Structure formats: C-alpha cells, structure tokens
Amino acid sequence: MKVKVVVTLKEGVLDPQGKAIQQTLVGLGFSNVDSVRQGKYFEIDVNESDEKKAKIKVEEMCKKLLANLVIENFNIL
Amino acid sequence: MKVKVVVTLKEGVLDPQGKAIQQTLVGLGFSNVDSVRQGKYFEIDVNESDEKKAKIKVEEMCKKLLANLVIENFNIL
Amino acid sequence: MKSSVIIFPGSNCDRDMDVALKKFGFKNQMIWHNDLDFPKSDLVVLPGGFSYGDYLRCGSIAGKSKIINSVIKYAESGGLVLGICNGFQILTETGILPGILQQNKDIEFICKNVHVKINDKSNKYFKNIKKDILELHIAHNEGNYFCSNDDLKSLEDNSQIAIKYCNSKGDCNYNFNPNGALKNIAGIFNKGKNVLGMMPHPERMIDKYLSGEDGSLFFENLIGNLK
Amino acid sequence: MEVNEKIAIDHGLSKDEFAKICKLLKRLPNITELALFSAMWNEHCSYKSSRKHLKNLHTKGKKVIQGPGENAGIIDIGDDDAIVFKIESHNHPSFIEPYQGAATGVGGIMRDVFTMGARPIANLNSIHFGSPQNKKTKNLLRGVVKGIGGYGNCIGVPTIAGQTCFDESYNGNILVNAMTLGLVNKKKIFYSKAAGINKPVIYVGSKTGRDGIHGASMASAIFDDKIEEKKPTVQVGDPFTEKLLLEACLELMTDNSIIAIQDMGAAGLTSSSIEMASKGKLGIEINLNKVPCREEKMTPYEIMLSESQERMLIVLENGKETKAKKIFEKWNLDFSVIGKTTNSKKIELYFDNSKVADVPIDLLAENAPMYERKWKKNKLPQKIKFKKENFKSLKISDCLKKIISTPNISNKQWIWRQYDHTVMGDTIQKPGGDAGVVRVHGTNKAVAASVDSSALYCYAHPLTGGKQVVCESWRNLISVGSDPIAITNCLNFGNPEKEKNMGEFVECVQGISEASKYLNFPVVSGNVSFYNETKDKGIKPTPSIGGVGLIKNYKHMITMDFKNKNNIILVIGKTEGHLAQSVFAREILSEKKGPPPEINLFNEKNNGESVSKIISESLVESCHDVSLGGILIAISKMCIMGKKGAKLNNIKGLTNKFDYFFGEDQGRYIVEVQKENLNKVNKILDENSVHYEEIGEVTEENLTYNDELKISIEVLNDAYTKWLPNYMDN
Ligand SMILES: Nc1ncnc2c1ncn2[C@@H]1O[C@H](COP(=O)(O)OP(=O)(O)O)[C@@H](O)[C@H]1O
C-alpha cells in the first residue's frame, strides 16, 4: 500500500526556499501572500497490506532517514 | 488562511531522488519498500478569508510558479 | 561584436563569462536582472550559477525576472541567446527552450571534464568549427535533461539537439552520460537555432593552464561566425 | 526572572565564574546580561583554556600584515595584493546535522574573510570521520560533503583542496574544518575595530530568528546521551543570501563609508557588538527593537544570543546611511540602523523603551576568565624493533596494493568531484595534487594552499606531531613550486579539563610553534575547538594546519604527475626506514605502538629550500612530497597521475626494502628530472649538502623493482581509486 508523508521544517527554523518563493509570488502580483513554507512530500509504496503496520514502518523510516528531527517534523497523512 | 499544496512528478518522469531514497531504505533493512516518489509540499499563507477564493489564487500560483507542468502535477489539499 | 551578460542574484559565472567574451573580442556589458532592457547586442548570455539559490527549481525564479521579457522578444526576433548551465535551466523554465533539467541521476553535484559530440553545425554557434568532439567542463547538480516524447521527437526532427555527451571517440552511449540526461543531451537549440542552452562551461576552458582549451575554440568560432 | 547560580550553571558558567560576575558587577546580572556573560566567557569566545598557550605561537614575519586577533589573518603577496585567510571548525553541529552543520561552517568562514574586504577565491576543508565500519560514518560523510559543496558551489567559490581522514576516535565526534582564502587590495582592508563616537551601528543581511540560541555554548559542550535535547541549536544555511551579502558588502567597501565591520558568527550580535566596541575602547548602544526579526515576540535575550546566519554588523561613517541602505536594498537584504557608538565603554541595550542591559565592556572582554589548566607531559614512546621474520612472507606488490587502497591513502575524488573546483576560472591545480593553486586574477601570480593534519603522530607524541603537521604543510606548498608564506591552524582537541588532553594541546602548540618559527612560516589566524568528546571518549589530538604559498609566475607551477619516460627520479632527503606509526606498521604488521618519525628542522628547511631552488631554475618536471605510506606510495601516485610507469633501481646499501619503501621518514620529496639537467641538479643539491638518491627512471608502463615488483598502472590505479566509491555505494 501507498503511504504519504509530509516532512516540514520545524517552526522557527529558517526556510530560505520558502522566503525566496514568497518574495517571487509577491513580485508576480500575488501581493497577499504573507508567507510560504516549503516541505518535502513522499509517497512510499510498502509491500504490506495492513495499513496500521505500514504506517508504523513508515514512521520508523521517517525517524531513521526521511526527516532529520533536529530541524524537521514529519506527518503521515 | 493557510493553503496546502503538494507538487509531484508526473507518472513516467524519472525521480532520481526517490529512487536513491528507496535504495537507502532497503539498505537500512526496510526490505519491503517497493518504491518511493518524492514531491514538494507548500504551506502558503494567503491574506484572504474566503477559502474558495484563496484556493483559486493558489491554483494560479501553482500554474505560474510552483509547479513546472512539463513534468509536475499539483494538488491543493 | 557586442554582447550582454545578464546578472541575476546568485549568478556566479558572470565574471568568468565576461572574461571569456572579452578575451575573444566581444565588447561585453553586464546587465542587471532588474533592468527592463539591454542595449543592442549581437549575443545575449545567461551565465551559470545559482540564480536565487536554485530554490524551488533551478532557474524558475530567475525565469520570472524583469529582464526576461526582453530576452524572449530578442530571441523571437532571431537574436542569439546563449544559456550556460544555470542559463540553460532558466531558458527551459521560461519556455524558450523545451524540457527541463532535473537532478543528476546519482543525486550528486558533478564537477569534471566530459566530451561532447557536436550534433548540428547548421547554426551560428558551431558552423565551421574544426572539431566534431569537444572536451568541455561540467559543474552542476541539475543537468539531467528531460522532455516529453513529443518534444523529443520535434527536437530530433528539426535537428535541435546541439551537443551530446560522449567519450573521446564520439560514442554517445549511456556509459558516457554523466547525469542521466535523455539521449545524452548536453545542449539544445530552439527551432530557429539562434538560442542555445547547454550544460558545459566553455568559459572555464579558455587557456591551457585551465581544464583545457576547447572553450577557446568555441568562442573563437562563434565570434568568427558573427562577423 | 531573577538570575541565580543554577541558571548561571545552565548557561555553561561555573559557580566561581558566576561569583566573579556578581562581584565585578557589584550586583546580580539580569537574564539578558547573564546571556552576554555566558556567551563572552564561553570557551569559544574567550579562549579561556587556550589563551595562555596560544601566546607562544610564532605570529610575526615580514609578510604578515595581520596576525591572529582579527576576523582572519592577512599576508602580503606583492604589488598591492594581499591574501586573507583562516580556518575554522564546525564539528559539533556537523555531527548533529551533517548537511547544515558543514554548510554553515563554510558560510561562516567565508564571512570571516569577506568581512575584511576580500573577495573569497578558494575554499579548502579538512574532514575527519570515525572508522568506516562505524554505522554512522557513511551518512555523516555523505551529508558533510554535500553540505560543503552545497554552500561553496552556490556562492561560486572553488573548493581547491582538502584532506579526509578516518579513525575510530572520531566515531562520536567528527571534525569539519573549513578554510577560505580571499584576495584584497592591501590599501583597502577593513577591520573590526570601531572608532569614533556617535557613529551609526548598522545591521545587515538576514533577519534574526530563534535559531542557534546557545550554539556557542554547545560548541564547547561535551556530548552525552541527552544529545537530542541540544538539537534545535543547529542553523540552516542560506548560501543564496550569503552571496548577496558578499556582493553588497564588497560594493559598499569601494569607498570609505565603513569604519568597522564584523560578521555575526558564534554568539551572534553579542560577540560582534562587544568585540567591535572592545577593540575600539568604546561603548555601544543598541535599540533591540530595531533589529530585524524573523519571528514574533523575540526577547532581548533571544535576539542577543541568536546565531542566525548571514548577518553583519557595521559601524558607518556619519551620513553614509542612505548610500549604504540603497546598496543593501538593491541586493534585497535587510538594513537597519540599530544603535551608535558611545564613550561610555559600556554595552547598553534598550528594548520597548527600557534599558535591558548595562555592562562595562571590559568585564565581558578583557576580564573574561583565563585558566592555567593542569597538563601532563607526554613521553616519547619507546622505540620498537620490527623483527626480520615478520617480513619474510611479505610481497612488495601485495603490501603496495593494500596500503594504497586503505581509507586514509586512497583517492578522494568521490569527494572533490562534488565540489565546484573550477568556478572563477583561475584554478590551475585542482584537488588531487599536493596543494590547490589558483591564479591571482588578472596577474601572473598564483596562490597555493593546502590543509594537513596527522592525528596518529600527534597522538603518539604531540610535540613531534605538532612539528610534523607544519612541516608537511610546508612541503606540500614547496612541491607545487610555491614559496610557503604563512599558516592558519584549527586546533581540535578533547576536554581541556583533563590533564592528558590539555597536555596534548600544550605540546602540539609547542611543536607547531617551534616548526613555524624555524621555517619562518608564521601563524596568522586560527581557531580552537575543545571538548571533542562523547561519553568520556575523546578524539586523537588533531591540529589542522592550513598553509598558503605564493607562485610568482603561475606558468612555473609544478604538478606531481610523471611527465616523460627516461626522466630520472630522485628521492631528496635521507631515508632511514622509520616504520613505527607508519601505515605499513598499522595495516600490514598490525603494530600501533612506537614513536612517530622524528622531525629534524634543519634538514627539513635545507631540503625544502633546495627543492625550491631547483624548481626555480626550471630543472624539475614533477614533484611530490613523501607523506603517508612512504616512498613507494608517493612514486605510485606520480605514476597514476601521469599514466606512466617507473623502473626502480637496486638501492645501494639497502638493508631492508620494506623499511626503505614504506618507512615514513620526514623531510623527503620525489622529483622528476630530465637526464640532461641531472648534473645541474646534483650540483645544487651537493652545494647545499642535501642527501639525495637516484632511485630510478620514468617508463612508459608498469611500476617495477628488479624482479620483485611488476605492477601495471591500471592495477595500481584501481587499487588507489576504488575504495571510496565502493564504500559509498554499498
Ligand atoms: N575533503 C577534501 N576536499 C577536497 N580535496 C580533498 C579532500 N580530501 C582529499 N582531497 C584531495 O586529495 C588529495 C590527496 O590528499 P592527501 O592524501 O591528504 O594528500 P598528500 O598526502 O599527498 O598530501 C589532495 O590533493 C587533496 O586536496
């Protein structure tokens, strides 16, 4: 089954990309964009039919590889 | 209000990063990971209280900047 | 011959390009991205670097800068536009050139010499050039060219593929592909062949003490064709 | 919040230090003031354990324009040109978050250099990892290399050389040392010393966020099991903004608007403002509401301790604000006048219309503690006798293949190919040689730079090790045809509160000092990183030495690849066959004991100067110093690089060929000379009483020695190049 995860920067951690995108959007005329934060999105195909088990595996993957908990949070959708 | 968007590679477009992550996960012992696709995730703070209007704006942003429609799809959550 | 090099925030091969163009006889000027226009030029160059940090997608934000509309108009009127590395990425993001440059297949930045085979000489860039295979230098993280099947077909049908990665003998097979680019594509033209985008940096190979001299050949030939 | 002793201790201050603060202030500090003390009295800013010993370094020389004490050191390279350079550690953050830790390390050292008015022209790095078998090593290496490349490549400064080492003592404490060289006009150097009263103090660059609060104290804290809790102190680097900051600063530096400038590095606004005022013997007043903040409701405490990257503090000439503002706005950077210089000799901070800190500057700076830590002398280990029968079953070719493919000797192209080493169009010697070389743009001059460390030698005997690293740096610079000028040093050590570690530090510094004095190779800048220790296990003492030399005419640069067959190969310097602490002893004989090879400074200098002499007379085709692995490894590398073979002679009076080929005696070079030049070369070497041997000649293919060794260059090349990519792939 497919598990979807979003990894985002923790609050307060600088997001240089988000900042540049926000400024560009304003420059393009989207003047009411107050802020943009960029994160990563993963679709992981796990050979496991039990949803709960699959998600537990993915949680482990996030902790071990996909997210660096120093600066990032993850959220399994 | 905050609008969330996911930008993913179209099917058939090679995802070198996803592939590398998949291989690393298998190397870490997650042997049942069949495939990983990586995408981008955005949280956009739009100064607009009407949800529908905000989403229309964000759709425009995706088309103009956030996604490259040659290889990417976007999905407003 | 007059040339203009456009500087975006984060460009970092602008000086190198300026040095190279002047060395081979161009009267070059540097143009700031926020200007609306550039002076009359025989060649416009989008240099390498990390415009806007390559944030979002490389070249995407620079592709929205003020000067770009003038570049598009100039290209449409047949003016010569050369995009090197990040410049190539910008050209694809603006749609002047088809396709996109994705991350290298090994997801690593690569800095090294490669060989490329010139695929088409019916254009101002490569006409009369004495060699078929050039040794050039690459330095990029996103040089993995990709486009739709339709775009590829049209590139091939119109002979718009400019250069392909190969070995020193000219074999263009996948073993000599440093970044995973479709069909070993290292550079392409627009339909009119006045716009060239390519990943290698000829401006880094302009004397024998550097990585090589085939960059000199490229610029000498180019200015010769413009005279 | 009322400050008490416990809070002070949580800020990394000792009981005694807190008592001293209260006594000096004649009152309790408030929390913001405590923050200032904790930052300024921290090891990282105050050098409280090292200051006493660093004073013994040799720092003077004819070509030294600026020695230690400024953002970076400066040397004169003739005409109006000067080179600004420094090395700095970012060890702890890189262990926690390898990509960002390494990236911000590179960003930090580049700011140190361009803050002095120099355009960065080259980066180098010295990186040390745990054993390759350690589970963490691979990911740390991958992340660090990506981080170094990610930052340097984006800015557009070539990374031209470096050094990579693996040793189990770094399992829990990797080392990431980054070095930058910049080019400046001698007449347009900018310093951090404020001058004049009522001058505007301006803040430029990125906004201030909550990142890295307590970073400076973390840099000096020992890791323990609670490492997780210390995590949020890692910052994210923004190389794009740094590139803008670089260009904007250089643009503002074209006239004399700037009185003083200082980057906000460790301890951010606190150390930059206090150091500028302290150097100028002035006071400074800051309105913290004027500091551009990224996050809401930041407190004075947070603003003062934030280590957000890509920020600078500038004291401007009156009336230049508008001009400066225009430049920074053009580059899309924040600009804010946040205060002014005063004659109070105090730092006075205001927030929401009230005074939140009021501390005499000298209490924070000059009065910072200085400790005479106890230290233990290190005895020279006993000599060991290698038994003849140990060698009986060994074959030279097997030993050669094994040694050349060990992690510490094998080729590091996998690393440096990820660094842009050719941007700026002046790199004439890429990574892979003895030193990286870049031309001084638009001139005939070139600058060579190398970075070296020898933790095994330093661990076996710190005094010898300290000397050895300096000598190795000197040799690397000579080998590429440059005149060595000066060094920078990054002193990575364990816990200074332990006598053993402190002893290692003291004696390494002494060794560095002796060698640099003897070789007239002064130290102009540097950095100390203590507390490289996890759960009581410290790293081996690891001073990294970054050396810089000048080539007057870049066309005379030398590389190490063999050039032409029939040329003669000379070994310069005497070979005694010292095997203890060598790679051969460790890898082939599993012997880790014994003293490191001795350093004879007289020979070192004489040999080096003689090699320089024959190079300057254009008598040398290629040159390489003999370092790890000994003569045979050095010659093999020259074969591999030049795609040539070599035929080695029977060595006269040779007792044991393993000693000869794999011994790591110091002060030696391999040079390739054309036959017709041999007499001239011999004459110069004889005149200088240099010991040398003709060991063989360059051939078209195969490396051979009598009938005992015949190995093709392809096989050698495979052995040399495959280890790292294979390791990273699996
Ligand atoms: N981390 C690194 N970054 C850049 N270059 C490196 C790095 N590690 C090693 N190198 C390059 O690899 C080459 C070999 O390094 P080293 O074994 O220390 O050289 P030697 O012992 O011959 O002085 C050098 O040219 C060095 O610049």
Ligand SMILES: [Mg+2]
């Ligand atoms: Mg060397």
